[in-house]
Amino acid sequence: MEKMCKLRPQLRYLLKKRREAQIPWYPKHFTLPHPKYWDMGFITYDVNKYTPRQMVIIPMVLLAISLVILGYTMATTGMPVQPGIDFSGGTAVTIFTTATPDELKGVFSDYPLLSIGEGINNGKLLKFGPMDDTHLQALATKVSEQYPDAKIDQIGASFGKTLQEQAAIAVIFSFIGMTIVVFLAFRTFVPSGAVVLSAFADIVMTAAAMNVVGINLSLPTTAALLMLIGYSVDSDILLTMRVLKRQGKLDEKLAGAFHTGIIMTTTTIAAVGAMWVVTLLGQITTIWEIASVLLIGLFFDLINTWPTNAGIIKWYVLKRGKR
Amino acid sequence: MSKLTAILKHWQVALVLILVIGSIIAIYPHFENGQLKTNIQFGLDLQTGTWLQMEFKAEVAGFQTDKQVDQFIADLRKQLDAEVYQVADNKLEIRKDYSREDLEKAFTAAGGTLTTYEKGVSRNTADEVKRVLENKLNALGTRDARVNPLIGLNGISHYVRVELAGVSLSQAKEIVGKQGKFEIRIHTTGNQTDHVLYGDSITSVGVPSHEPAGSTTWGVSFTLSDDGSTKFQQAAIAAGAVNDPEKHYLDMLLDEKVVYSAPLSADLASSLVREPVRQLYASTGAGDSGLEAARNLEVHLRAGALPVDVAVSGSGFVPAALSDYFKVMCVIAFIAAAFAVGAVIYYRYREPAIVLPMMATNLSEIVILLGIATFIQQLDLASIAGLIAVLGTGVDQLVIITDEILHEGRVPSPTLYTKRLTRALGIILISASTVVIAMLPLALMDLSTLRGFAIITILGVVIGVAITRPAYGEIIKEILSK
Numbered sequence: 001m002e003k004m005c006k007l008r009p010q011l012r013y014l015l016k017k018r019r020e021a022q023i024p025w026y027p028k029h030f031t032l033p034h035p036k037y038w039d040m041g042f043i044t045y046d047v048n049k050y051t052p053r054q055m056v057i058i059p060m061v062l063l064a065i066s067l068v069i070l071g072y073t074m075a076t077t078g079m080p081v082q083p084g085i086d087f088s089g090g091t092a093v094t095i096f097t098t099a100t101p102d103e104l105k106g107v108f109s110d111y112p113l114l115s116i117g118e119g120i121n122n123g124k125l126l127k128f129g130p131m132d133d134t135h136l137q138a139l140a141t142k143v144s145e146q147y148p149d150a151k152i153d154q155i156g157a158s159f160g161k162t163l164q165e166q167a168a169i170a171v172i173f174s175f176i177g178m179t180i181v182v183f184l185a186f187r188t189f190v191p192s193g194a195v196v197l198s199a200f201a202d203i204v205m206t207a208a209a210m211n212v213v214g215i216n217l218s219l220p221t222t223a224a225l226l227m228l229i230g231y232s233v234d235s236d237i238l239l240t241m242r243v244l245k246r247q248g249k250l251d252e253k254l255a256g257a258f259h260t261g262i263i264m265t266t267t268t269i270a271a272v273g274a275m276w277v278v279t280l281l282g283q284i285t286t287i288w289e290i291a292s293v294l295l296i297g298l299f300f301d302l303i304n305t306w307p308t309n310a311g312i313i314k315w316y317v318l319k320r321g322k323r
Numbered sequence: 324m325s326k327l328t329a330i331l332k333h334w335q336v337a338l339v340l341i342l343v344i345g346s347i348i349a350i351y352p353h354f355e356n357g358q359l360k361t362n363i364q365f366g367l368d369l370q371t372g373t374w375l376q377m378e379f380k381a382e383v384a385g386f387q388t389d390k391q392v393d394q395f396i397a398d399l400r401k402q403l404d405a406e407v408y409q410v411a412d413n414k415l416e417i418r419k420d421y422s423r424e425d426l427e428k429a430f431t432a433a434g435g436t437l438t439t440y441e442k443g444v445s446r447n448t449a450d451e452v453k454r455v456l457e458n459k460l461n462a463l464g465t466r467d468a469r470v471n472p473l474i475g476l477n478g479i480s481h482y483v484r485v486e487l488a489g490v491s492l493s494q495a496k497e498i499v500g501k502q503g504k505f506e507i508r509i510h511t512t513g514n515q516t517d518h519v520l521y522g523d524s525i526t527s528v529g530v531p532s533h534e535p536a537g538s539t540t541w542g543v544s545f546t547l548s549d550d551g552s553t554k555f556q557q558a559a560i561a562a563g564a565v566n567d568p569e570k571h572y573l574d575m576l577l578d579e580k581v582v583y584s585a586p587l588s589a590d591l592a593s594s595l596v597r598e599p600v601r602q603l604y605a606s607t608g609a610g611d612s613g614l615e616a617a618r619n620l621e622v623h624l625r626a627g628a629l630p631v632d633v634a635v636s637g638s639g640f641v642p643a644a645l646s647d648y649f650k651v652m653c654v655i656a657f658i659a660a661a662f663a664v665g666a667v668i669y670y671r672y673r674e675p676a677i678v679l680p681m682m683a684t685n686l687s688e689i690v691i692l693l694g695i696a697t698f699i700q701q702l703d704l705a706s707i708a709g710l711i712a713v714l715g716t717g718v719d720q721l722v723i724i725t726d727e728i729l730h731e732g733r734v735p736s737p738t739l740y741t742k743r744l745t746r747a748l749g750i751i752l753i754s755a756s757t758v759v760i761a762m763l764p765l766a767l768m769d770l771s772t773l774r775g776f777a778i779i780t781i782l783g784v785v786i787g788v789a790i791t792r793p794a795y796g797e798i799i800k801e802i803l804s805k
Contacts, residue, residue, distance in 0.1 A: 230758030
């Protein structure tokens with residue numbers, strides 16, 4: 001922290017001098033601030049303060065809890081995350097109306113209305129359970145008569161099941177593919193295993209959190225979970241490469257990787273967070289759901305990369321050093 | 324200034340510039356009637372329209388039999404009262420909705436056993452359906468219609484997805500949702516009509532044309548099967564139409580509604596007396612109205628030719644007001660994301676000389692991505708989320724390069740610089756490959772709406788690794804060195 005505060009006036013001064021004397025942009029030994037702590041003011045976490053065991057224990061407890069949550073949901077609904085209409089079948093209707101949810105319940109009392117979601121701009125998201133074709137036609141006609149600007153989406157139960165199977169296959173293949181790439185890249189078991197474990201924990205924790213927060217598993221959120229595989233390994237790979245393939249002291253390498261990695265995740269959180277806010281205000285459910293899942297996942301990624309993966313890598317390097 | 328020319332001299336940077344300019348030309352933003360228009364194709368949720376997902380009411384079943392295969396299929400046809408075709412060595416396509424149990428019984432009764440059972444049709448049949456539907460839709464002048472059979476990895480297609488821009492849900496269902504039943508009837512006495520043939524006797528349908536060639540009269544030619552032409556001849560003779568065509572009009576009905584009605588022409592009547600005629604022509608009149616009528620008739624003639632029954636299994640509709648609103652919101656979300664990213668990296672580096680090239684590189688990546696997307700991919704809501712995600716990962720990787728190069732805080736010598744850039748690109752390459760691999764199943768599997776998301780993400784990562792990241796490496800080197 002101190003180092004950095006001193007540097008900035010120095011840099012300003014040098015830049016000013018450059019302008020005056022037409023000297024080049026940077027002095028030869030220009031140093032960027034390189035503190036050990038994450039200095040963005042949100043949290044301070046010293047990646048070198050704890051032993052590997054301390055680093056790994058909390059995420060592992062979280063992972064266990066998450067697996068229990070997924071197992072429980074699986075036992076009660078047959079899927080690890082509550083399926084949305086994409087997978088369970090049903091009808092979703094987005095309308096803009098000033099009517100209250102209770103009034104809407106009255107309007108659609110003849111149909112299997114499951115839930116009414118409310119947003120600003122008077123947007124309402126109505127979810128209906130599966131119904132037969134004549135009911136469906138009647139519903140579609142009713143909706144388009146009363147609310148000409150309604151968005152209607154309907155998925156048949158059997159089609160939902162097909163989508164479900166395909167999505168499951170996609171997730172499994174993605175994960176296997178990622179594992180292969182990681183193992184090919186590092187060719188040593190422990191570091192590769194740590195990256196894969198971290199990605200796995202990321203997905204599991206995010207999926208569990210979806211159950212807790214009440215985000216359904218739909219096509220967009222499945223895509224977001226897959227995207228997390230990519231995001232999650234990003235900082236893990238940086239960490240592993242820096243620690244294993246670079247010369248220098250372990251502590252310094254870890255701190256350096258941490259510093260870069262945090263910024264990486266922060267920029268992504270910034271981009272996704274902005275998307276989240278705008279789509280929340282703007283009622284774009286598809287993107288909002290993707291953004292929510294990515295946001296949750298990125299926070300878990302911080303946990304799974306820095307304590308977990310860094311802890312395993314530290315343990316691995318220390319152990320290797322002893323031999 | 325000299326710095327700028329030095330940067331531009333690197334071919335990596337020049338390439339990015341050329342691609343950005345090319346992409347802007349491809350996107351072609353321009354004003355039309357005060358509205359901003361571009362060449363970017365929008366998916367259904369960003370443009371008014373309807374999507375329908377339809378299930379094929381058919382099965383592909385594996386079989387084993389000791390009998391002659393042809394004989395077995397013939398027996399099976401009788402058992403099932405359905406069209407049965409051999410689609411592979413040991414696979415049959417049954418074009419009717421049957422449960423596994425029912426098929427098993429029928430297979431046993433026909434002298435064989437059922438080995439596998441899958442709902443859907445073979446790839447060829449799916450392609451045929453696609454062709455028929457496309458013809459039907461294009462002829463109706465639907466502005467933008469897409470028909471995509473979702474073919475599984477095993478080559479069996481269970482669903483076909485149809486997207487129709489500018490059409491309401493009920494219209495769309497009317498156009499494609501149900502299979503038309505086509506029939507030709509002949510007037511006998513008074514208002515009585517007799518059945519002549521069904522649509523299955525029509526083997527091919529031509530496009531609207533002039534007959535005789537060079538005249539102004541429009542019409543559609545169609546061909547009957549041998550069986551159909553015999554039926555046609557017999558019916559015309561039986562009703563007396565060959566002798567007095569004007570009194571015995573022929574009606575074409577689609578779903579019990581008369582879509583075309585006309586008498587036999589004199590020369591057709593006289594040739595029918597002698598022999599069956601396979602090649603027929605239905606004229607619809609002259610001028611634009613004749614052409615319009617001919618187009619509709621063509622669709623109607625084809626309506627009976629969809630080889631398999633379909634049932635709507637999913638559908639959706641986006642109204643015009645909502646799609647425009649979505650578009651505006653997406654642009655806002657994108658700008659907000661760009662600013663948020665810019666703010667974070669400014670906070671980190673506090674140096675415009677680093678932040679500006681970073682943002683410029685990142686945005687040029689998005690422009691190139693959009694430029695390429697105009698040719699190959701519709702943008703829907705999910706792919707726009709992918710686009711914003713690319714913005715996030717893009718900056719991530721630029722951060723890796725910057726930090727790697729500035730490692731230990733000093734601007735390195737050229738040799739060390741190259742070494743570090745290579746190392747940074749190595750890290751980026753691995754993480755990029757994992758993203759590509761993770762997205763590949765989605766891009767290949769055609770999970771309807773997720774495909775765009777996967778393709779945009781993969782494309783963004785590839786453009787980043789191959790084109791813009793190396794360019795950024797050169798830019799930052801020039802800026803940091805003296």
